[in-house]
Amino acid sequence: MFLVLVISLGYLFVVLGLVLEGFTYKARPHRASKPSVSSDFGFSVIINYRNEAQNLPALLQSITNLNYDDAKTEFIFINDDSTDSSLNILESFKSVHDTISMHLINRQVKSASAKKDGITQALEIAKHEHIICTDADVILPQRWLMAYEKHYQLLPDLHFIAGPIEMIHSNDVLSQLQHSEMVALQMTTIGGFSIRQPFMCNGANMSFTKTAFKEVNGYKGNDHISSGDDIFLLEKLAAEDVLKCSYLKSQDAVVKTLPKSSWKEMIHQRVRWSQKGKSTKSTLNKLVSFQVLMMNLLFILTPFLWFLSRLNNVQFYSVLIIKIVVDVIVIFIGNRLFSNKKWPIYLLPQLVIYPIVVISIALKSLSKPSWKDRQVEL
Template sequence: MPQIHSVKYAATVLVPFRNERHHLPQLLTSIQKLSYSSLEVIMIDDHSEDGGYEWLQEEVAKWKLGYITLIKSAGEGKKAALSTGVTLATSSIILTTDADCSLPEDWVQAFLSEFDDEKIQLVAGPVLTKRGEGWLRRFQYVEWSSVLLLTNFFFKTKSPQMCSGANLAYRKEAFYHLKGYLGNENLLSGDDAFLLRKVQQFFGNQAVKYSLDRRLLVWTTAADSLGDLMSQRIRWAGKWRGFGSKVNALAALLSFVFGLMNIASFGWLLSGNEGWKIFAVWWGSKLMVEIYVLTFPFRYWQIRWKMMDVLLASFIHPFYVFLVGIGTWFSQPTWKGRPVIQAKKQA
């Protein structure tokens, strides 16, 4: 591993994974390129069934990657895996990412610099999906931009609602002080948002931050199918419902209603008379606003984007939001083949 930067903090990177064998080579290459000299990486296997753990064992031994430790999770689910990792971490600052991500070289140093402010207990970073071929990957490329913007908006308004465990850092002492994920263990996912909520409520808004530092931008892999994408977003929506937050409820309701209005606007085309003019004004206004807003992250970081991708996303998004909204109420979300909501164990 390259040793480029001076050390101010030691850092531990936690990577929980389950059945991610096809993503692990990319992640391992990314980890090897991290430009930080005092680094501990703990990769926690959450009962994988695809040989990923065994493959990692071979690669770590083959390349003599002594700073990487492989362990089996002591429980079931992402929270249990992360809790296992925190227990073994030797550093005061914990960084987390997912197995399907690519990390920028200065990722660790950029995160740690945020903790120079002693008030900061948790820092969230931006995540975008890689642009690929096909309408679904092009849609996700733009749709993730909307997630990023919404996350940033809530942080700026002192009401953080979400963040991503694919790009997160926090003080280990804060994690222990708040007793980790105690209180929401029956939800297999949601490790990121529930921890954010705990930190913000106990330490205050000044203790949490969303950073747009370019060095923190993590790229994740797009969902392979519409079903996978829908399942992920329904799981997210269910997680936010678990907060019982009025802000969450209002944001979800407005998004759903606006999506319905966009779908209903097609009725103007069928109404005859001058309906097409109303439709043109409605969608023309919608497109102009979304082109300006949704491309902000790409323009801010000087990332290549295509107008056709934004137009495609603008057309698909109302139907997508409608389906996610319906799915949130009438389906049981799953994560890695397991129900997200588990029965609470009796004491």
């Protein structure tokens, strides 16, 4: 079948091509600009939260462990109508750590997106030109801010930087699968930056300048969509000047986040992620999503098509080999940056289970997802 050949080869060249580009990617000046030697550098870190009492202590502990000058940093926390003890935890932390600059503000509802409202609101009081966004359920590495500063100093004309994310994994299939999936997402993300067609990033680790945000009118035009505070801003800034967008490929900058604890929670989260693609302008984003969906669907259907004699032996084995080889290479390469020595142990169940997860996400995407007791607007 011709369609089988197209899907298989498309998956091979699109996905593997991006990952190989990501593996060889090195940020370098695209113009004749000298690295900055400015000592007057600082960051305003923006963190939106809603009912994160369980996760905030780990985040706050990682903030105290940051290897960076407190005088050059401020943290702006935006409360999105939390009903738990999140605010009390932050207030207590602020009272004890008086050397850390913290602003605790409440979200002013102006759009369908809490994070977009929070970021826009925080920018009004942010004192630094360089902004970093992260989430309340992450753990920050010690040299996180130093890695961003070094990148901005190397490429002083940048107006957007995407940072790496890693799922914390344990000895179970669910967390290992989420870790491998995130590895694949990060490698294709880096590949997009490498070919100067950035199409994806993660709001839990990204940076931009206030000036650039204002120049593209922030989230105007997509603030009716609940999610997408990351990729829609990236799209705008890449359209303004893609050479000023970069990926911070450094182990010092890897932010770690907890995996979902149940299959249902994981699928719901991925549904929110996938539905952002409906509103994206990136052809590459849509192409990668389509290839992943179709190849996983084909992988599931291939045994049945072969049994019904709709595929011959060559087609049958070609699909299986291409899918398995590409996935193994992606995970292997990705774990050179996101270290997980136990991934081979869980490889086989992941290869069998993940296609089913992908199809489940696609079917669930036909309805509106919810997040933290709220309907997600698309």
